[in-house]
Amino acid sequence: MKHKHLTAVMPLLVSLLIPITAISASAAKEVEVNGVRLQYVDHGSGEPIVFVHGVPSDLRSWEPVREGFAKKYRFIAYTQRYFGTRPWPDDGKNLTVATLADDLAKFIATLNVGPVHLVGWSYGGQVTTTAAVKNPSLVRSLILYEASVASMLPTDSAEGKAAREDRAKLLAPAIAAAKAGDAVQAAKRLQEAVFQLPPGEFDRLPQDWQTRVLDNARTLPLVFSASPPPVITCDMLKSFARPTLVMHGEKTQAFYALIAEAIGKCVPSAQLVVLPNVGHDGPRRDPAAFTAAVVEFLSSR
Template sequence: MTTAPLAGHGGPDGAQAPRFIEVNGAHLAVAERGQGAPVVFLHGAASDHRMWDRHLALVGQRHRAIAYSQRYFGTGAWGQGWPPLGVHTHADDLVALLRALDAGPAHLVAWSYAGHVALSAALSHPELIRSALIYEPGVPSYVTDPAELSALGDDMNAMFGPVFGAVQRGELEEAVRVLLDGSGQREGYFAAQPAERQAINLDNARTMPLLLSQPQPPAITCGDLAGLKVPVTIAYGERSRPTFSVVSRAAARCVPGQHLVVRGATHMWPDEDAAAFCAAVLRSIEAV
């Protein structure tokens, strides 16, 4: 393992500046705040570790809060000969990062696409994970009900059709805008966000073709989720569209234990209300 400082992305309120950590041949940007039990935050699509700055400041008051940019995300250079962007690659990197940071067993906090990454790691290496809170996992391999599959397919076509179209035209920043508008469930959602949050998404626009052409993710089944050896909380928004809510409800039915339905929330709740999201994270940790 090698580490080096990463210039230009210091966190708020005196947070330690992120550093590069070598993981499986890639140098991943990692930010930390606080001491104690490790809590590792995994971002979703078109994002990176910077989206968790506010969350690290809050959770870092009580725990060792860690956020990192998954391979291909962030502003760093892409390496030659890397494995393809996808859940398999990111789950392998997560396992290696936990070992490199001596951060296992860790509490995982994952959003959207990263939910399948966290679940894959929890199934393959439960000894490295103390618990996980997953907000609206993004891979529907455990959805089997025909009516739910139909509703999911219709909504995914409506949401991602324009995203695919923008990528095919080479309009990657437009693809990000459409993706965020769809996730926020209103036209103009992206344009209404603070400039610093828009910048994070646009910095990751280059990942959009890779995200839309990634290898098939691990086929995690409902039986796999039922057999998890670590406590997992599935959380989802009361108002989230079927693309996210159908998958979340299916996961919650499969995973033993209590789960969280957030009143009035959509898929963007972790970003829109960092304080409430962190309160839910802390409650899930305290319940373990």
């Protein structure tokens, strides 16, 4: 594994305090996948890059980096089933990582754009990793930013144990709110937990961020009660031969950093990049640095 710590790759172009203008709904396209209709944005030309969002979110989470990637690549971001503002096709029983990973594979195949560069962030990184390991022929390269692949968190070290305990403690308020039927509070507490924000700080975030998260708050009871995701092991990743870039923020929680480092050690010739001065919010807080790191990686393939 190659390890790289970026320092001041590019000046910050967008900060947490500057709202991002989300792409209009009229500009989004639709495709039917596994019996559901998924919205997606297709911008630019060149080698296709498919972006997979986290929780609770949708394709709008990638707006800070869309223009940067579309200058050189075909940027494709989609909203996974149950996310976004559309009515659900059922009661949510199919919201599992396994289902979403299968949707992703079918999405790529239906658009006939594979093999693609596949980018996943957080929960989206878990979905992309699951899809990539199962369908390597659809993947040109895999890029993960703080993928929440919990099965890769070390279990044989005090550091790994402490990270699990901290994670459970941080998520407890959001899970409790979801179980109590308050999805909005669950979404707010989850954002504050994973982005390391002070209590109540969610209400002071840019309006576009708040809107996107609250639009997707209804998914959290489903996510928290879903069946466990498919287990990803180091042995599985050792046989994954596609070029892989694994990233985490310098200031992120140990949970994400340890998972990123573990994945980087297991995937053959993976490159690990640490983005300076950011946490789990890297693609939004410093979209220029995130974009530059990915473009540099892709340009060297």
